[in-house]
Amino acid sequence: MSLHHLSTPRLTIDRRRAEFADREFEDRFIRHFLPERNAQLKASFLFSAGFYVVFGLTDIATLGPTVTAWTMVALRVLVALAALCACAAIARHPDSAAVSIRATNTVLAVGLGVFPVLCWYQPAAMSWNLMSLALILMAVYVIFPNRFIYAVAIGVVTSAVFAAMLLIQGLLRMDDVVALVLMLVLGNALGYIAARRFNLAQREQFRSTMLLQELADRDPLTGCHNRRVLQRGLLDAELTRTRRYGSALSVILCDIDHFKQINDTYGHAAGDQVLSEFAGLLQSMVREAVDTVIRYGGEEFLIVLPETELAGAHALAERIRVAFANAATAAGDGSFISATASFGVAAVPAQHPWPPSNFEALVGAADDQLYVVKRGGRNGVRGTVVTAAPELRSGT
Numbered sequence: 001m002s003l004h005h006l007s008t009p010r011l012t013i014d015r016r017r018a019e020f021a022d023r024e025f026e027d028r029f030i031r032h033f034l035p036e037r038n039a040q041l042k043a044s045f046l047f048s049a050g051f052y053v054v055f056g057l058t059d060i061a062t063l064g065p066t067v068t069a070w071t072m073v074a075l076r077v078l079v080a081l082a083a084l085c086a087c088a089a090i091a092r093h094p095d096s097a098a099v100s101i102r103a104t105n106t107v108l109a110v111g112l113g114v115f116p117v118l119c120w121y122q123p124a125a126m127s128w129n130l131m132s133l134a135l136i137l138m139a140v141y142v143i144f145p146n147r148f149i150y151a152v153a154i155g156v157v158t159s160a161v162f163a164a165m166l167l168i169q170g171l172l173r174m175d176d177v178v179a180l181v182l183m184l185v186l187g188n189a190l191g192y193i194a195a196r197r198f199n200l201a202q203r204e205q206f207r208s209t210m211l212l213q214e215l216a217d218r219d220p221l222t223g224c225h226n227r228r229v230l231q232r233g234l235l236d237a238e239l240t241r242t243r244r245y246g247s248a249l250s251v252i253l254c255d256i257d258h259f260k261q262i263n264d265t266y267g268h269a270a271g272d273q274v275l276s277e278f279a280g281l282l283q284s285m286v287r288e289a290v291d292t293v294i295r296y297g298g299e300e301f302l303i304v305l306p307e308t309e310l311a312g313a314h315a316l317a318e319r320i321r322v323a324f325a326n327a328a329t330a331a332g333d334g335s336f337i338s339a340t341a342s343f344g345v346a347a348v349p350a351q352h353p354w355p356p357s358n359f360e361a362l363v364g365a366a367d368d369q370l371y372v373v374k375r376g377g378r379n380g381v382r383g384t385v386v387t388a389a390p391e392l393r394s395g396t
Contacts, residue, residue: 018148018199049083141191159184219295222279235359250313250347252303253366257378259299310347317343344370345383
């Protein structure tokens, strides 16, 4: 993801939904906080389930040891079992945001579906039940991590069902019913404000963090990634994915030919312009949000191409070579600078049983190929297959 992308509407926060307007970036936000979210969810489920069951003592105290009271206790245990199943699902799928959200909504639906039934058989304790519902609503909005729109929907529907129950039951005076309904409205309003503020603040902080990280990971001259992304494990992660799923992986190491001569002849400002335009050409010819262009050092660039075989990477390098050789960069004095570039390609084939163990081997192989091109007169492309078995390496 480029700095340009982070400054576009993909970082806009939809303040009505309290989410990033761009679904992909919202998913990235959720994945970033998923471990923290899951830990909070499991703690909230266990804590709430425990109290939900313990409050079964009030059912027995109010109704006595009757069948109705024990049925209500059984319903409370059902809610606790739903919470335990949700904890198990989250533990089994810790990397799935969808499982986390479904678990939250399921437990809340079961718990809040049971709650009106418990209240129906205890009309004398309606004021206490209303207080309990107010606490539950605050938990729905604030304690259980969820999508903001889901929390609002659950809170409003629960309140509407509870208000309808009061009207159908008909045991309260109308002024009491109105007061209780207003309390429900107030509880939802306060929960809405608190949850919305929290969700917006969390996303604004994430956006600021991402922008700062992107600035730190970008070369200011070319806009390409710098070598920090390698230090943070970009290529190691791609190699891990290659080993796990058997996908292909290629890298291209490219270098502007005779760049020192360009600086000496036209000046460093013109040299910077050549670098900038070469980087722009690289970024325009790779796949957006899939491939990565890195300023590897000086006039040298590294392109990381996931799910790309040697033939595809070689063909891309050739297209870039031709495009750059046919282009010209305007110098400050009105003249135009023509330059060429050399390319070394290294690839790990798909489904290969012996992928290299580290990215240094892959980049080193590309560097070897680049050196061969340089020795052969520059302005060319050469590639090789890289595996953990040296005897299987072959040049093209």
